[in-house]
Amino acid sequence: MAEQTLAAVPSLSSLYANALGRSARLMVRPLTQSTTLPDVVYRVADVPVDAEQLVSYQRVLGDVAASDRLPAGFVHVLGFPVAMAVMAREDFPLPLLGMVHVANRVDQLRALHIGEALEVRAWAEHLAAHRKGTQVELVVEVTGSATDGVAWRGRSTYLARGRTLPGLPAAPETPSAGTAWGQKLPQPTAQWHLGADTGRRYAEVSGDRNPIHMGSVPARLFGFKRAIAHGMYTAARALTAAVTGGAEVFSWDVTFGKPVLLPGRVAFAVRPAGGSGVSEGTAAGVEYLGWNARSGARHFSGSVTPLR
Amino acid sequence: MARKPAPAERSTAPVRKAAVIGGNRIPFGKAGGAYASAANLDMLTAALTGLVARFALQGERIGDVAGGAVLKHSRDFNLTREAVLGSGLDPHTSAFDTQRACGTSVEAVTAIANKIALGQIETGIAAGTDSTSDAPIVVSDRLRRTLMKLSRSKSVAEKVKLVGSLRPGDLAPVAPSVNEPRTGMSMGEHQAITTRRWSITREAQDEVALASHQNLARAYDDGLFDDLITPFRGLTRDQSLRPDTSAEKLAKLTPVFGTSSPGATMTAGNSTPLSDGAAAVLLGTDEWAAERGLPVLAHVVDAEAAAVDFVHGAEGLLMGGAYAVPRLLARQGLGLEDFTFIEIHEAFASTVLTTVAAWADEEFMQTKVHLPALGELDRSKLNVAGSSLAAGHPFAATGARIVATLATLLRRAKDAEPDEPARGLISVCAAGGQAVAMILEAPAAAKDGDR
Numbered sequence: 001m002a003e004q005t006l007a008a009v010p011s012l013s014s015l016y017a018n019a020l021g022r023s024a025r026l027m028v029r030p031l032t033q034s035t036t037l038p039d040v041v042y043r044v045a046d047v048p049v050d051a052e053q054l055v056s057y058q059r060v061l062g063d064v065a066a067s068d069r070l071p072a073g074f075v076h077v078l079g080f081p082v083a084m085a086v087m088a089r090e091d092f093p094l095p096l097l098g099m100v101h102v103a104n105r106v107d108q109l110r111a112l113h114i115g116e117a118l119e120v121r122a123w124a125e126h127l128a129a130h131r132k133g134t135q136v137e138l139v140v141e142v143t144g145s146a147t148d149g150v151a152w153r154g155r156s157t158y159l160a161r162g163r164t165l166p167g168l169p170a171a172p173e174t175p176s177a178g179t180a181w182g183q184k185l186p187q188p189t190a191q192w193h194l195g196a197d198t199g200r201r202y203a204e205v206s207g208d209r210n211p212i213h214m215g216s217v218p219a220r221l222f223g224f225k226r227a228i229a230h231g232m233y234t235a236a237r238a239l240t241a242a243v244t245g246g247a248e249v250f251s252w253d254v255t256f257g258k259p260v261l262l263p264g265r266v267a268f269a270v271r272p273a274g275g276s277g278v279s280e281g282t283a284a285g286v287e288y289l290g291w292n293a294r295s296g297a298r299h300f301s302g303s304v305t306p307l308r
Numbered sequence: 309m310a311r312k313p314a315p316a317e318r319s320t321a322p323v324r325k326a327a328v329i330g331g332n333r334i335p336f337g338k339a340g341g342a343y344a345s346a347a348n349l350d351m352l353t354a355a356l357t358g359l360v361a362r363f364a365l366q367g368e369r370i371g372d373v374a375g376g377a378v379l380k381h382s383r384d385f386n387l388t389r390e391a392v393l394g395s396g397l398d399p400h401t402s403a404f405d406t407q408r409a410c411g412t413s414v415e416a417v418t419a420i421a422n423k424i425a426l427g428q429i430e431t432g433i434a435a436g437t438d439s440t441s442d443a444p445i446v447v448s449d450r451l452r453r454t455l456m457k458l459s460r461s462k463s464v465a466e467k468v469k470l471v472g473s474l475r476p477g478d479l480a481p482v483a484p485s486v487n488e489p490r491t492g493m494s495m496g497e498h499q500a501i502t503t504r505r506w507s508i509t510r511e512a513q514d515e516v517a518l519a520s521h522q523n524l525a526r527a528y529d530d531g532l533f534d535d536l537i538t539p540f541r542g543l544t545r546d547q548s549l550r551p552d553t554s555a556e557k558l559a560k561l562t563p564v565f566g567t568s569s570p571g572a573t574m575t576a577g578n579s580t581p582l583s584d585g586a587a588a589v590l591l592g593t594d595e596w597a598a599e600r601g602l603p604v605l606a607h608v609v610d611a612e613a614a615a616v617d618f619v620h621g622a623e624g625l626l627m628g629g630a631y632a633v634p635r636l637l638a639r640q641g642l643g644l645e646d647f648t649f650i651e652i653h654e655a656f657a658s659t660v661l662t663t664v665a666a667w668a669d670e671e672f673m674q675t676k677v678h679l680p681a682l683g684e685l686d687r688s689k690l691n692v693a694g695s696s697l698a699a700g701h702p703f704a705a706t707g708a709r710i711v712a713t714l715a716t717l718l719r720r721a722k723d724a725e726p727d728e729p730a731r732g733l734i735s736v737c738a739a740g741g742q743a744v745a746m747i748l749e750a751p752a753a754a755k756d757g758d759r
Contacts, residue, residue: 059449187501189621190491197477241490241619270620286620293568 001123003041009078009120010085012207019088019096035165037124037136038091042082047118049078054114057205061236070112072252073236075152076104077206079140082122083156086138093127094134094160098222101231102135103157103174103255107307110151111248116144128171133161135171177257178298181269181289185296188267190241192290194229196263202233229260234290234300242270242286242304250285254302258292267293273303325607326421328748329431329597331712332359333587334540335547336700339440342543343584348377349390351540351586352437355705356395358538359433359588363602366396371429373403374416375588377437378703378739379484380407381444388435407704409738410655412436413587414611414707414746420591421608430596434711436704437586443484450478488739490619495626495655495739500566500574502624503658506665510573514558516657517578517697524694525551527713532693536712548581548700578657583700587708589715594751605715606732609747612636618741623676626659628743629735630666634679636745637733644682646731648721650689651710653736654696663735664690693717707744710734715748722750 049070057074058066070078087096112118119142126137135157142152199213208230211218216226235254243250260266273285285305291298334354337343343351352375360366375388384390389403408415413436420432446452451474458470487494503513527533528545537544563572565579597604614632616623629652637643644650644667652660666672667682674680693713696706714732722730730750737743 187504187621188493189619191493191497193492197475272620272622 001039001041003043003121005043005045006082006085009044009047010081012081012084013209015081015084015088015096016209022088022090022096035093035167037093037127038086038089040086040089041121041123042086043119043121044082045119047078047120049114049116049118051114053205060201060205061233061240063240068114069248070114071236071240072106072108072152073232073239075108075112075142076106076140076154076232076236077208078118079120079122079142079154080206080208082120083138083140086122086124087158092124093165094136094163099158099160101156101256102159104232104235104253105155106252107153108151108248108250108252109153109307110144110148112142112144112151119143127165127168129164129168130159130171133159133163134165134168135159174255176298177255178289178291178301180287181301185267185291186269186271186289188269188293190268191293192237192266192268194260194262194264194266196227198229198233198262199227202230206230206232224259224261226261229262229264231256231259231300234260234266235302238268238288238290238300238302239304241268242288247304247306249307251305251307252302253305254300256300257298260290260292260299265293266290266299273305323425324427324593325609326424326591327594327597327604328606328608328711328715329590329592329602329604330359330363331536331587331589331708331715332362333537333705333709333712334358334585335537335543335545336583336585336702336705337441337541337543338547338700339582339584341441341547341584342541343439344441346439346541346584347442348380348384348437348439348586349387349394351439351584351702352377352387352391352435353394354538354540355435355437355586355588356391356397356433359590360396362535362538363590364600367398369398370401371432372420372423373397373401373433373435374406374419375403375433375435375437376405376407376412376416376704377439378407378409378412379438379440379443387437391435408613408744409740409742410653410701410703411613411707411736411738411742411744412704413589414711414734414736414744415613417589417591417608417707417711418611418744418746421611424591424593425608431590431592433588433590434708435586435588436702436706436708438702438704439584440582440702441584445481445483448478448480448482450474454478486739488618488625494565496565496574496579498618498625499656499658500572502627502662503566503573503656504571505624506662508573508658508661508665510559512661513573513578513657514555516654516660517558518553518555520654520657520691520694520697521550521553522694523692524549524698527693532713532716536716546699548583549694549698553577574656574658578697580655580696580701583702585700585702585705587705587712589708589711603719604751605719606730606748606750609731609749610636610640611744611746612639613742613744615743616741623741624662625739625741626655626737626743627662627666628741629663629737629745630672631677632743632745633667633733633735634673634677634682636747637682638679640747642731642747644685644733646729647689647733648728648730649692649714649717649732650685651691651695651714651732651734653701653706653710654691655701655737657697659737660690663737707736710736711746711748715750718748718750723753726752
């Protein structure tokens with residue numbers, strides 16, 4: 001794939017604005033472009049890390065003690081605009097707005113720290129037919145100052161609902177959120193009281209001002225009753241709650257289910273990986289589940305597994 | 309030149325046991341009740357002043373004073389030293405603040421007892437106070453951070469931008485949250501899960517609550533607290549005490565915790581009320597007590613702290629006592645049957661019941677505590693003079709209340725049956741999945757010329 005270096009991390013606001021404009025144009029003149037992904041890797045060297053932004057992120061995520069280590073969810077925030085820029089390209093075969101984040105996986109090979117010069121590379125791959133539309137994976141790789149290669153790799157799976165492209169391989173069937181937990185909901189280990197401004201607060205520290213998170217009025221334009229929490233906000237909170245102490249090298253998975261409407265109360269449970277045993281400890285990693293405290297609808301589930 | 313003992317010689321010297329000489333507390337008030345206008349410093353000073361009067365310590369320099377509060381105003385950074393200065397003790401008496409949530413004053417007793425045992429001090433005071441009526445209400449995190457940035461900002465434009473970043477919601481005052489910071493759940497919600505896990509019934513919990521009120525009322529009638537309590541602000545007895553409560557009255561109350569699923573059992577009657585109060589304990593060497601003609605109620609034998617992983621759901625938040633006590637007993641080679649009295653802090657009636665059930669559960673003890681089970685507890689030894697459900701629970705004062713009450717009970721038991729050992733066990737659960745346990749033992753009564 002051809003590598004293309006961008007001068008700086010693109011602004012998410014202008015990407016969203018462009019996408020809105022593109023959606024409007026497409027209403028007039030339907031999509032007639034290719035059905036393949038752009039054959040390009042976007043690269044941004046020397047991505048700055050703002051200490052203030054890091055602390056604000058940690059506060060919003062409920063980290064009890066903010067540290068100089070970049071949380072894995074924060075690295076996602078840093079790399080996200082570069083992936084967005086790939087999806088916002090004119091030759092990207094799916095419309096950026098309205099795509100749903102269905103799953104995310106992060107492999108953190110070493111912890112990144114404030115003060116490191118980060119390099120971000122992003123591309124799209126695995127365009128595949130899903131029974132509800134078309135799905136695509138956006139890969140982001142981040143390297144730090146040391147010459148030890150990729151420190152952080154993220155793979156975000158997005159679904160363009162109701163959109164089909166010809167000649168695509170079928171996406172592998174993946175279990176829906178919370179399948180591993182069985183029918184009966186567990187006892188919660190934590191309760192999250194998410195205020196109406198949860199989406200706006202996360203938007204402030206992540207830059208992701210997708211209208212569906214900003215308030216009930218803009219959210220209604222996109223078919224949601226009320227504003228919904230950012231998926232990566234709930235996943236990052238789950239990571240904070242699930243990981244003990246100094247875990248630095250791990251793989252962090254999440255599958256998203258029903259969106260979290262704001263304001264709302266999310267019940268959360270974490271257990272040692274591989275079943276319901278409580279005394280085995282968390283050395284083999286943990287599994288977590290988030291659900292609506294009132295209706296029981298499952299919002300997300302996932303796991304954190306130590307690597308090496 | 310006098311030769312100092314070599315370190316090796318010192319370390320083989322027997323460690324002295326610290327004596328509990330006496331205690332003093334103010335009656336505990338209900339939140340918003342008799343002490344609604346009293347601050348932590350007022351109550352701690354009252355408890356210390358009462359102790360000074362009771363043991364004729366006016367103008368005495370005490371070796372050290374340890375005290376604390378759980379809900380603490382930032383201006384009270386030197387709370388205990390300030391209370392000492394207002395107590396009538398010699399102003400040269402040093403003091404420090406300490407905190408281990410609801411185990412604060414047990415920890416303060418441990419700290420003072422250890423200093424005495426090591427020969428660093430001859431006497432000390434351990435104390436605690438808490439007010440939920442005068443809780444430290446603060447500005448929101450966002451307002452505070454913005455105000456701090458404002459004071460650092462140089463340009464007008466920067467200041468305008470900062471002020472503009474505030475939202476109306478940021479201006480609302482924030483009361484201290486007693487929810488666990490890492491789980492967002494209150495202690496009651498946590499304990500409701502533990503209660504279910506151990507299948508503790510509503511009836512069993514109400515029974516513990518009823519016994520607490522009846523035992524505390526009887527202890528007052530028997531004059532037990534004549535030596536332990538000094539009235540304050542018109543209060544002579546604990547405000548939460550209901551001597552006339554009954555199983556029927558307790559059974560009528562609606563559950564308040566764990567109500568999201570059916571079969572909730574925890575009510576306002578079998579949960580500790582929010583309270584205000586303060587308590588203090590006087591400790592010293594046997595010699596220091598004898599010189600002043602003061603009694604030795606009991607010796608501090610040993611203490612143990614424990615913590616559990618409640619964040620990952622592996623254990624209930626308030627189950628620390630199920631770990632601290634077995635470890636302490638194993639170290640001392642004692643079993644539950646070796647104790648005359650057992651004090652388990654009644655954070656909730658079900659905390660007492662789940663702790664007792666865990667001690668007796670062979671599988672739980674083997675797999676989680678890695679020690680043999682302690683067997684069934686003889687309930688007639690449990691909280692015989694009432695506990696927090698009836699007395700109330702000003703967080704940091706509860707440990708000092710229990711130590712002073714138990715030491716007094718042990719002295720009486722030893723005097724009644726001098727040939728039997730009189731040992732007491734304390735277990736206090738605390739926020740953050742913690743607990744503290746302590747053993748007291750009353751020695752034979754000192755006779756003149758014994759030493």
